[in-house]
Ligand code: SF4
């Protein structure tokens with residue numbers, strides 16, 4: 075990127091602090107790296123607070139605490155309080171495992187603005203099978219209620235795949251029962267463990283159409299009953315004709331810091347063959363404005379055809395670099411989701427495979443340290 079183009083880069087407005095890769099659950103669609111078990115290093119409390127200070131000084135306003143499961147960090151209240159003092163709007167993204175009413179209270183007192191609790195399904199059997207924990211569902215229910223009782227809006231997230239996509243009505247009924255304010259039904263995006271398990275997770279087109287229909291009917295029903303619960307249904311890229319404007323542009327708004335301090339333009343970018351900088355050795359300012367990793371896909375001079383001469387490139391920036399890399403072996407390529415991409419056949423083949431898939435829950439590779447080490451070795 076030229077110096078003039080560098081000067082046009084705005085600050086990172088959204089900071090995602092991936093505090094840890096540790097997590098008691100084993101979701102087979104987890105976006106953490108496949109080799110997470112060999113990456114155990116974590117920034118200290120002081121290092122995280124320094125990252126937050128630097129981010130805020132640069133202009134970051136939104137801060138997400140995620141992981142892994144951020145609750146395993148014992149210093150979470152201290153980090154929340156530090157973020158509040160700095161003036162961030164803070165969001166905790168949690169599975170609810172390890173949460174207690176006392177912790178919800180402590181987080182509220184420390185100034186946490188928002189909590190999002192994730193579920194795996196609408197019933198205990200499927201939820202616990204996908205999460206790899208026998209007690210997960212009951213705990214999640216209790217903690218969703220505790221979050222609401224503490225005065226937070228209830229924000230629930232469900233990752234949708236072929237094994238729970240038939241549950242739309244039940245999921246939404248559960249959310250209503252819990253008095254949820256916002257529900258995100260996020261169809262699986264295929265990175266990390268989800269990419270490894272894509273054949274066993276990807277819904278068929280018919281399943282997707284049915285699910286969207288059920289969600290729309292439920293929305294109509296909510297409206298007719300004057301219920302304010304907001305339902306967001308995130309459709310999967312693999313059934314689109316154009317890619318998403320990934321992260322609103324590479325190095326444009328979002329900055330993720332991984333547990334060991336590696337700075338990334340998105341939480342999946344670690345899988346790319348790019349040498350990303352680390353907050354332990356460089357300032358956030360240097361990383362954001364001057365590092366080769368963050369400048370790699372800024373602007374459009376890096377684009378090959380068909381994106382280079384495409385009149386839609388300002389809309390989607392050529393799509394997702396991780397998806398291009400995973401599906402074509404070259405992150406420079408147009409995202410194969412695009413019907414103009416010469417690699418769009420990979421997406422069409424995945425759709426056909428989803429129509430004929432028979433894999434059950436037992437065929438999935440669950441995200442745990444044993445599987446991570448096996449995959450990394452192999
Ligand atoms: S997706 Fe599941 S396994 Fe991965 S961090 Fe979240 S709760 Fe843990």
Ligand code: SF4
Pocket residue numbers: 316317380381382384385386387388390391392393408409412413414415
């Ligand atoms: S060719 Fe590239 S820029 Fe054009 S729509 Fe497809 S992905 Fe976007």
